[in-house]
Amino acid sequence: MAEWHHDRLEGFNLKKLASRLSVGVTAKLQFDFACNRGHSFGEYHVHGVVNEVLSANIDPDRFRVHSGYPHPAIQTEEAKGRKRELDFLIEDKGDSSIMLCIEAKWAGSGHCTAHNLLLDLCRLHLVKRTAPDALCLFVLAGRQDKMNKLFESPILADGTGCLVRPGAKVNGRKRDRKKTFALIGHPTHQTELDRFKDVNSEKLPTIPDEICTTYAPVFDRVGRSDYWQALVWTVF
Template sequence: MNSTLGRKLTDGLLARLDFDYACNRGHSFGEYHLHGVVNEVISANIDPKMMRVHANFAHSAIARKDPERGRHPELDFYIQSRDGTAPSVCAEVKWAGSSHASAKRVLLDVIRLALVKQSEPSTECLFILAGGNAELRKLLLVPPLATEQRGSRGLLERPRATKDPRKRSFPLVAAGVPITIIDKEAQEFLTMPNKVSTTLVTPAAFDTKRWQSLVWRVSV
């Protein structure tokens, strides 16, 4: 499952968005709708006797330093082997165009996935971004998701029909200090990786009409 789930999500989400739009359900599109579709794709690709899907899972790797300070951070999805014999999968999900889908919040989602990957190297960690074409492209042009200046590298690679995806590393710590955009949030984490790496899962369709769904694998 792990090796194919990313591609099934990117293709399945796009197909479902197109289908639901044709059924006049576009008014309900947003992060809540997207979470439901992600849950369907995941659940259809696991054996429920072997794996269990957790939504809003408070993983120990992303816990705050101060356990008494508010609600613990949660992963959108955590798929766990019931007997511990199979690798886990976790995912964070964003709907482009929502108030929750800022470049900074995307970066924090990716960092949470990296922290899980750091604590559980066998876990497949996926960041999922979907939404209208215009909103998604606009978000991916905002630093640090995109390159801020010549010679630097953005966090997330955009799909190109003429270019195969490559693993992209993004620094989180410079000279021993977390980068400015996350300096306050970094104090909340138990640990902070020096970098995070992302690899785009190639979508089946590049020039889509209305909607797009993209998935990146996250590592450290």
């Protein structure tokens, strides 16, 4: 496991990065909005903030942050032109091992659909299979109402969807942070998943049977904003 930069935060390690991303991105969105920069918000803006958090918490002499990394695990033989890319990847400069990879989405953008979100989760799962020691994270940022709208999609709905949101309840009971979502033989969403496979079969070398995720707990108050939020899930 990677040894992370300790100069600025004693004891900081890879396992804490998911929560730190959630807190950091949420806080930066709030700050930028207060400074009248909300007009620039979008996936590109979030990528810049994620890059800041990552770069500030690693030793640049030992680790390298890549933006737009064409990992071989997500390539397909049918693809033409530019290779498919992960939004972020951190590698060890010494042995080139993968320490972390991230896919990020901005809730409310035309590109942030339930199917594209699930596609990102599948990509992260495929990378995790080839690099089991890597931390694979999915980041969803945006305005609270846009996130709520996104989670109205059947394959994201609280209770039966592919992700569990912080504080989500089903029949009045709080959901566990961990979630295993079957893409084959799903008792509720198989028709929708069959459509997903038809549309995305050429975008993935293979579609996994299931995806396991857990959301990052956020202990800082700033991470529980009712307006701008950044939620982070670990993908297994």
